[in-house]
Structure formats: structure tokens, C-alpha cells
Amino acid sequence: QQHLLTQFWNLGVDSKMLMWYVNAEDEMCSSILKNLDDFVSSNEKETIEKYCFQVDRRRSLLSLLLQKAIIRQQFQLSDNNFVIQRTRENKPFVVMKANKYWNFNVSHHGKYVCIVSHSDQLVGTDIVDMSTRSNGINSAAEFIEIFKDQLTPNETLHILSEPDEVSRYSAFFIHWALKESYIKAIGLGLGFNLKEIEFSVTVMTRHDDSTPSSSSSSTPSSGFATATIQGVPRSDWRFDFFSLDHNHLMAVARGPLCDAITSYQQAAWENELPTSQNCMENLCPSFSSCFSFSSLSMEGKENDYNGSVEKDLPNVEFKTLEQLLPERLRPLLSMD
Numbered sequence: 001q002q003h004l005l006t007q008f009w010n011l012g013v014d015s016k017m018l019m020w021y022v023n024a025e026d027e028m029c030s031s032i033l034k035n036l037d038d039f040v041s042s043n044e045k046e047t048i049e050k051y052c053f054q055v056d057r058r059r060s061l062l063s064l065l066l067q068k069a070i071i072r073q074q075f076q077l078s079d080n081n082f083v084i085q086r087t088r089e090n091k092p093f094v095v096m097k098a099n100k101y102w103n104f105n106v107s108h109h110g111k112y113v114c115i116v117s118h119s120d121q122l123v124g125t126d127i128v129d130m131s132t133r134s135n136g137i138n139s140a141a142e143f144i145e146i147f148k149d150q151l152t153p154n155e156t157l158h159i160l161s162e163p164d165e166v167s168r169y170s171a172f173f174i175h176w177a178l179k180e181s182y183i184k185a186i187g188l189g190l191g192f193n194l195k196e197i198e199f200s201v202t203v204m205t206r207h208d209d210s211t212p213s214s215s216s217s218s219t220p221s222s223g224f225a226t227a228t229i230q231g232v233p234r235s236d237w238r239f240d241f242f243s244l245d246h247n248h249l250m251a252v253a254r255g256p257l258c259d260a261i262t263s264y265q266q267a268a269w270e271n272e273l274p275t276s277q278n279c280m281e282n283l284c285p286s287f288s289s290c291f292s293f294s295s296l297s298m299e300g301k302e303n304d305y306n307g308s309v310e311k312d313l314p315n316v317e318f319k320t321l322e323q324l325l326p327e328r329l330r331p332l333l334s335m336d
Helices: 028-036 040-049 052-073 140-146 153-160 164-184 263-270 276-283 327-335
Strands: 017-023 085-086 094-096 102-109 111-118 122-129 197-206 224-229 236-242 249-255 316-318
Touching: 017 052, 017 197, 017 249, 017 263, 028 052, 028 327, 040 052, 040 102, 052 085, 052 094, 052 102, 052 111, 094 102, 102 164, 111 249, 122 164, 140 153, 140 164, 140 224, 153 197, 164 224, 164 236, 164 249, 276 327
Parallel strands: 017 316, 102 122
Antiparallel strands: 017 111, 085 094, 102 111, 122 249, 197 224, 224 236, 236 249
């Protein structure tokens, strides 16, 4: 199943971006996990097997295979020509000569694992299973109360104003996935106060005219959001979300390279750190008419920005486990 998120701007599809996802319930995972030595390195095997539960091992394996596969396709490299590492905040990056600013991010929840990549914008993603509920919690309001310190008053009001329980849960998970996609894009992980980013969410319908829904659906299929970060409207960031199935939703963030935290910039781009000019040349089609960029310095400049970050998402592609393996390893799947 593939999805194309249609937006208002009609500036074309972002051809520098890839989005893939895979089913973590694929039974071929069990075959690989029984014979890990045939498919992964000893260090990779150790990482996968540190998880106690089979479901977590599956997700770890698929995350690794997605990362390797997207790098092989993007750069036409074999696995021994690159190394995947992580920053101390756990953001993955690839070490190779051809990398420059290409970056990627992975996520998993429920039955899916996904990856997004971009050649010159920061990307982050988060998957949520919107059917998730907590034992002992009797209502969406009680559930949202647990996370009140990570939501702004406006966000909480928006979520609780939804007309029914399912809609309130869905609205919460959309906001949560958007927040996670942002902090994963910049590389912060748990070090960011999620209350410092506020989203204004628009749910889109599946109608041909792509007009905004007049009332929220209980199971939103797609949409987008604008963000205010530390009190500053950020039109240089683009946030989209869309459903993978009835229960699972995927959020994607795209933004300027300069917003990556220092530890990620130094680890991933050690030999060529992005400058303000790098950011704007990549994001703005007429750099000379754009403002001088520095992180979180957008106040009063929002209307000047009209960059490629506004291009539509490409199709999110479903991949089988076999497609994620190098051709030399695929015959091993049929030998189990």
C-alpha cells in the first residue's frame, strides 16, 4: 500500500527525499533472527540480541536493514563501504565519503518500522499506533493528563475539544508524533522540553479537492501542521502526517540543516559543517532575496520564506524484508 499526501502548495514532489516502511510482523524476521550470523556483523548481532523480547529484536533488525538498504540505493554502495553510527543522543548517521548533508531517521511503533531520508534538509519521523491505550486509564482526558507537561495549553484545549474519545486520542497522537519527529530531526532525543514547540494542526480529507476538513475525523488519514518553537513561528520547517493503515500514523518533519544540535553536526558532518548560507541555498530558490539565517532567528521574517521545504512528500513505499537485503543474501531466506 502506498500513499501520496496531497497539499495546497502544488510546488511538486520533494525528489530529494525517500520514505519507506516495513511490516514488523513479517514472518521472515524469525528466519533471519535464527541465523543472524549469516545476515549481520557480530557488532550488529550484539545490538539486536541485547533486547529480551522477540518483538523488540524484530524492530531492531528491521531498523538496521532499512538503514542499510536506503544507503545502498541512494549511493550505490555495498555494505562494506559505509558505517552506521549513532550520536550520544542516539541519532543515527552514516560515515562515508559521499555523505555530505544527506541524513535519515527511523521510527517504530505497533506493527511498522519506517525510515525517511533527505539530501539537504534535516528529517525526522515518528510512527504511532493510535489504538494504544494505558491500563487503568478510563478516558482520553485521563490519558492526556499524564502528558500535560509536554503539551501547551492551546494544544491541550484543541485535543480535548474533539467531539468523542477516539477523536481525542487521535488528536493527541498526532501532536505527539509531530513533536517527536521534530526532536528526532534535530538530534536532541530526550533533551528537549516538548512544551517549547506548539503545533497548529490541519487534518486533510481524502477528497479530490483536498480541502480542509470542517470537523476532525476519528481516524485522520493525512494532514499538516505549522510550528511555533520557543515562541517563534517557524515557516522554514514543514510537518506532515499520514496514515499507514487504520491504526498507524506516520509524522515527518523537514527543516534547515543549521538547526541540528552541535553534537550531531560534529559527528555527521565533521569535515564540512553547514553554514547559514548552506542552509538557505538548499532551502530557498532565490537565496539573494532571503534573509540571513541563524537557528531560531525567524521572527519578523516568516513571510519572506518560500523554499523547497514546501514541496509535497513523495510516496511512502512499502518494502518487503526480502527487498531490504542485498541480492547475495536473498537466497538464504529460502534455505531455512
